[in-house]
Structure formats: structure tokens, C-alpha cells
Amino acid sequence: MKAFNVFIVILALVCLHATGTKLVRTTKEEYLKELNELRRDTAKKYRIPNMHKLFWNDTLAENSLVDKNDGLLVTLRQTWRDSDPLKEVRNLDFDLAMENRSALINEFKNSKFMSELEVLTPGQQEIGCIEWFKAPYFTYCYLVPDGTGNSWNMSQGEPGSACAQGFVNDDGLCSPVIEPTPTAHPTGTKFLRNTKKEYIKDLNKLRRDAAKKYKIPNMYELFWDNALAEASLTSKFTGLWKTQRRIWMDSDPFKEVRNLDSDLAFDNRTALMKEFGVSWFMSEIEVLIPGQQRIGCIPWKRKYDYDGFSVSYFTYCLLEPEGTGNSWNMTQGEPGSVCASGFENNDGLCSPARPTTPTPEPATPTPEPTTPKPKTPQPKIVGPKPTAPPKASRLGSDSESEPAQDSNQPTDGASYGQVGMTLLLLISMIF
Known part of the structure; x- marks a missing residue:
């Protein structure tokens, strides 16, 4: 105790x-x-x-x-x-x-x-x-x-x-007494100014719009992953460029580094995949890789030097499960039309399929009640109701079986002994 x-x-x-x-x-x-x-x-x-x-x-x-x-x-x-x-x-x-x-x-x-x-x-x-x-x-x-x-x-x-x-x-x-209103957005940094739910919603809108514009049939919906966010914070990479990619985002001021119309043109798809094979950071295209399904981000300030200019980023993310860019190896088609098993088209994105509700078996039909046939009316009996003849008394005990009735036995139920006694009485009166 x-x-x-x-x-x-x-x-x-x-x-x-x-x-x-x-x-x-x-x-x-x-x-x-x-x-x-x-x-x-x-x-x-x-x-x-x-x-x-x-x-x-x-x-x-x-x-x-x-x-x-x-x-x-x-x-x-x-x-x-x-x-x-x-x-x-x-x-x-x-x-x-x-x-x-x-x-x-x-x-x-x-x-x-x-x-x-x-x-x-x-x-x-x-x-x-x-x-x-x-x-x-x-x-x-x-x-x-x-x-x-x-x-x-x-x-x-x-x-x-x-x-x-x-x-x-x-x-x-x-x-x-009056609670403060949320502060305004002074710098343009997106992740710090949004909830994770709103941020992931914006990213999926970006992916959906890209899928529709460039006819990408296998673009997957992204979901937030706290473990990836923590891994990006501690730099614990388990499959970088194999099953993971990383990206810096939310530049301030916003700077467009890639030309998506050129990069995502189907004629340039082979060159794009080769660039993915040798580059560890593909700027805006990282978050548009069709096969990515999970993302985790943290606030992170980094200045990145490109040829002739620099960009300051304020968000750092890890994405899975694709580290190679191989999901770009896909012909153009209707957005959401090439989803893996277990996924379904969600307005242009491949989303986990919703569980289907099993169709209930048809109930056994209850037989309709049959209308009984009407009885044939019997002729009405006029006069006094007939009474049943009196039952003969049982002479033996309940354990004895009743004898079979003879067809010549009087129908009034009188026994032979009673008839004999009547005859003897008449003879004695005569003599």
C-alpha cells in the first residue's frame, strides 16, 4: 500500500x-x-x-x-x-x-x-x-x-x-471576456498558418488539379502521417530514395522553380524519370509524384541555392511509399482510372475503397393466407332435435375389453336376459 x-x-x-x-x-x-x-x-x-x-x-x-x-x-x-x-x-x-x-x-x-x-x-x-x-x-x-x-x-x-x-x-x-481572433498571415508560410487537416486538404486539391490538367490516371490521395513528421524532425530516414522522398515547400516569397507544363508533358516523361533517378530534390514536382500516399511535415527554415537564384523554404516533409519516381511510368488517361486493388476513383484521385455494405438476402416471402372454401349449407331440420340412444351399461370392469357388437342385437340396447324374463312372466300368468 x-x-x-x-x-x-x-x-x-x-x-x-x-x-x-x-x-x-x-x-x-x-x-x-x-x-x-x-x-x-x-x-x-x-x-x-x-x-x-x-x-x-x-x-x-x-x-x-x-x-x-x-x-x-x-x-x-x-x-x-x-x-x-x-x-x-x-x-x-x-x-x-x-x-x-x-x-x-x-x-x-x-x-x-x-x-x-x-x-x-x-x-x-x-x-x-x-x-x-x-x-x-x-x-x-x-x-x-x-x-x-x-x-x-x-x-x-x-x-x-x-x-x-x-x-x-x-x-x-x-x-x-472577448477571446482574441486568430492572427493575420504576414509571411505567406502555409503550414504554420494551417491545421494539418487544412494543409493536407490543400495538397490533395493541388494533386487533383494536376491529375485533371495533365491526364494522370494514377494520382493517389495523400494522408497525414505523424511518424513521418517526427522522422523528418529527427532526420531518421529508413528508405530515402527507395521508399521515401523529401521536399522543402512554402517558399516566402513564393518562387516557381519548375515549369510543370514542360515537365509533365507526356513527351518529356522519360526525361523526367531519368532526372528523378539522379536528383534528390525535384522542387514542386516532389509533392505531385502520383504514387505517394502518406506525408508528414514540420516547420523548417532552409535556404536552397539554384542556378542563379536562391529560395527560402519554411516547411519540410517526408513522403511515402515511393522513392524512385517510377509511378510516372504511366500513359495518360482519365484521372482516377488506374487505381490499385483496394482503391477507388475519388474525383480524380485514387482513394482507399470504402467498405461495401453486403446486400441483404431477400426475405422468404410469407405465404398469403388461403381463403377457406365456404361450407355447403345443410338443410335446416324442422321439429324436435333428435336425441342419441342411451348407452348400454358396461358389465365388466374397466380392465375388461368390450365384446364386439352383434349385428342382430336389438337397437334399443335391451339384453337377451330381459327378453327371457318377460316371456316367463307372461306364461305364469296364463297358467
Whole structure:
């Protein structure tokens, strides 16, 4: 029992130190939800009255990608998160004890990184994160507006009881009366500005449009793969140029590198396949390879030098299962008309076939009830109803069998003995 209690205490401490989910493995919405649950639990455990609810800020995420950190340690803090394996750096019971609060504030002013405490700073209201591998961490975030840690300068109290004007208590967190609207799109970077669901939707629209324009009959629908996103983050390639391809996308400003009308013309198909065999990066064409079915992407800043010009990309992706470009070896045809077994045409893309509902067997027809033939009416009997003759008495026991009736036996049921007694009585009266 004692060991069980110790386990529960350890589990509680771990729950206050991490969300349990890497950003690369989830959505921004789910990640933010877990961060706010972490802040709410901390506010309740340590009686922090001014813990604010966090909201996602895409601009902060983009700034963290391009190292634009104006206001660092003044109105901005940075943090690395999601260590793997999970590593507990701070002792929250000690750090957040009221008697150690002054020392905590001084440490904030002199340190650029306070580990787990960064995401628990009460005054922070907005956060933007990117997938970023800096061992042992997998996530990098910017938070505003508290760059100094001064919001820790608050006595203990009921969670949510010391909210500024314009904020209300939301179960222990200070939440704005009017929630902020999503930030505008300043740079044109697509992946950082979209959910994974919206991003993959845009990519499939691009593939569908290309299939229809260039009559590609075997273009497959792409699906998101978190494992590929994490592999691209840690550079763990298992089949590069065999079963995998990689691509940098979302240039800013947008730069068209390939001429698709020339590259995808059927007359140039052989040359295209040869180029795939010797090139490790084919720019825009990478995401249009017909045979690709899965993709995983992360924010990634890279400047790529071409002949005579350079392009800055902001998204990095891995695609499977094709690493060679061999799916281009296909004659032109109706989009979606050459799909492998288990796939079906989905408006020009080969999508996994939907399970077919088995056709129910026809029910056994219920025989219609037959109308009974009407009985032939019997003639009506006039007069008294005839009565049945009285039954003869049984002389033997129930165990004895009844004798067979003689056809000459009187029909009134009288026995021979009764007839004989009547005759004897008449003779005696005469004589």
C-alpha cells in the first residue's frame, strides 16, 4: 500500500511537468488544451490566483522559426519542451513555495530558460510553438507578454481570483471576456498558418488539379502521417530514395522553380524519370509524384541555392511509399482510372475503397393466407332435435375389453336376459 501511495505522488508530479504529448504527434488545438489543463492544475495545487489562459499565436510560431525574438526577456520568453525521455528538471514544490517566491523572480530576471517553469508563468497569455529537435527536446515555443517573471510577484489565493480588468475566472484560469481572433498571415508560410487537416486538404486539391490538367490516371490521395513528421524532425530516414522522398515547400516569397507544363508533358516523361533517378530534390514536382500516399511535415527554415537564384523554404516533409519516381511510368488517361486493388476513383484521385455494405438476402416471402372454401349449407331440420340412444351399461370392469357388437342385437340396447324374463312372466300368468 505504501509503494502504491508513492507511485501516485510521483505520477502527480509528472503530470504537472509535462503534457504527455509532443506537438509533432498532435494538433495545435489539442496541444494548447493540454497546456491550459497543466496551468489550471498548477494554479489549484499551489493556489496561484492570477494564472492566465493561453491562446495560440501563429505569428509567435513563425517568429520562433526565423529567430525573430524582439522583446526577449522583456515581453517575450522562449522555452524548449517535450523532452524524450521525459526529464524533470525543476522541483515545483520547492520553486513555487511562497517563501521562495522572491528567489524565483530573481532567477527569472537572470536566466533565459527556466525549463518547466516557463510555460507555468502566470502572466503569459499567448504562445506559438514549432516542432524543433534540440536533444532532448522536440518543441520550441515563444510566450508573451511576461518576459521578466514579475507575474510571480503575487500572494497566494483562490485560483482565478486576481484577474485583471477584462478577464474572468474560468475554473481557476483568467480568461479574456472577448477571446482574441486568430492572427493575420504576414509571411505567406502555409503550414504554420494551417491545421494539418487544412494543409493536407490543400495538397490533395493541388494533386487533383494536376491529375485533371495533365491526364494522370494514377494520382493517389495523400494522408497525414505523424511518424513521418517526427522522422523528418529527427532526420531518421529508413528508405530515402527507395521508399521515401523529401521536399522543402512554402517558399516566402513564393518562387516557381519548375515549369510543370514542360515537365509533365507526356513527351518529356522519360526525361523526367531519368532526372528523378539522379536528383534528390525535384522542387514542386516532389509533392505531385502520383504514387505517394502518406506525408508528414514540420516547420523548417532552409535556404536552397539554384542556378542563379536562391529560395527560402519554411516547411519540410517526408513522403511515402515511393522513392524512385517510377509511378510516372504511366500513359495518360482519365484521372482516377488506374487505381490499385483496394482503391477507388475519388474525383480524380485514387482513394482507399470504402467498405461495401453486403446486400441483404431477400426475405422468404410469407405465404398469403388461403381463403377457406365456404361450407355447403345443410338443410335446416324442422321439429324436435333428435336425441342419441342411451348407452348400454358396461358389465365388466374397466380392465375388461368390450365384446364386439352383434349385428342382430336389438337397437334399443335391451339384453337377451330381459327378453327371457318377460316371456316367463307372461306364461305364469296364463297358467
